[in-house]
Amino acid sequence: MSAITAAAIAASLLLGTSTDVYTPILDDPADEVRLGAHGAAQNPATSGQDDGPRDRYFRTDLTTCNLAATWDGVDLATTLDTCPDEALELTIQGAPCTDDEYELADLWVERLRDDGTYTDPEHLSGRECITPTDLAPHARHEFATMHIPTPQATLQAREPLLAGVHYPAYATTQPQIVDVTLLDVPVQIRADPVEYTWNFDDPHTPGGATLTTTDPGQPWTDDAPTPDHTWIGHTYTHLGHPDTHTGTHRDDAGNWYRPEVTTTLTTTWQGHFRITGTSTWTTIDGTITTTSTTDPVTLTEARARLVCDDTHGHTTC
Template structure:
């Protein structure tokens, strides 16, 4: 800051000041803004007033000068903010009405979308963004083989009119249920059908970070990742055995 004539243009310096009220009569404090290059952002000088032992304040003291900063200057701060960012775990869905049936491919999908946080870094307003980058599904199926799936595809639900979901869809097929009486949760019902209870699917979402100065469109990547975990409610998987019967759907005996 400097002193300038009241109501006049600032065309010459009349003395640098370090505190409000330090200008002579007839002048007032005028602020000098440092010009910054394209892609740089102005950071104002830092001032402080220290508290004396008697509770009064010292004269204002300038700790830093005005300066121009770049996204590279903000990178370390942005990384710390991203690492402590509270990301809401997305909803994970294994589509299908319970109980699920063995040898049927059930689609799995998530609602994951980018999440933003606005912070101030070194006096500059910055948007921190977490983008869902990778999805690891654990289908809680130790008996069929290949009970985990890692993909960059969030999956999609089946809708009426879609083709029957197959293994090209993000999802899983339960083909075995374990041994009734030996494996936890596996038993046999009154009709002799094996079933397994308490099956819960877990989704681990990996998030990547980036940041931009608020009001600009250029994003800068942040090293490192964050993970969240989502879990579906427990369900039951059971067999659907085929049986030969003598009656058709109209009740006619055909045997």
């Protein structure tokens, strides 16, 4: 049996039905080949349950040793030993993974015996190139359970709010990124705010109490123009009648007002993921939402009255 044929048989026995093409290189056709494994043990596949010993799973690269012996009785023992000093360590390498894939080493297991000891490592699968498609369902589950800090929602106004004034509304948001491990692959999950739905708690103003935008809005500053309907925000035009609408009241001076008015923001987040270290982000199917609520305020109306004194204290009548 030629050296190439023996090595190929040995590799196929250990590597199962992998589609990778393995091309071992031997110096001497009369040499014997022993295949083993080396590397650090990983957490058990059933980690997270601590109810006693169990089979130990780990990933490690495959090592091939040229022992300079005869081909009779090829030794196929799979151990964690590296090649002896007198042996030549060979490389069996499949096609490389692409820049957007992640290479996982061969998967091995040490079976737990009844007496509490472990068997020699057993080869379960060959090296793999993990693609974003492989990770997509796991990334979707991770995104669905992702904790996103609730954005701060602001209706920029001083209490009490006055009917007829346009008040800017804005949200303080930014993309959120978490680092996770999926299928033994380091992955980044990113949540981007993509839509904002404002409910201004205003059942009496024509046009409805809600506004949906893709813009988080902006605060007004002293050097900015007066906010108008082009700004993300809201104008309360009607309070409702205190005699016919629950929630609207009349004070002792006859002024109408609505207490406990709140603004609620629902932020919609779109998920993306990528294998850590790569540049391509993949969109995750579905979205998640967060809800923010402002502190309650009182809404009233500015009423015109005739007075005899102006703002400087001069009497005009």
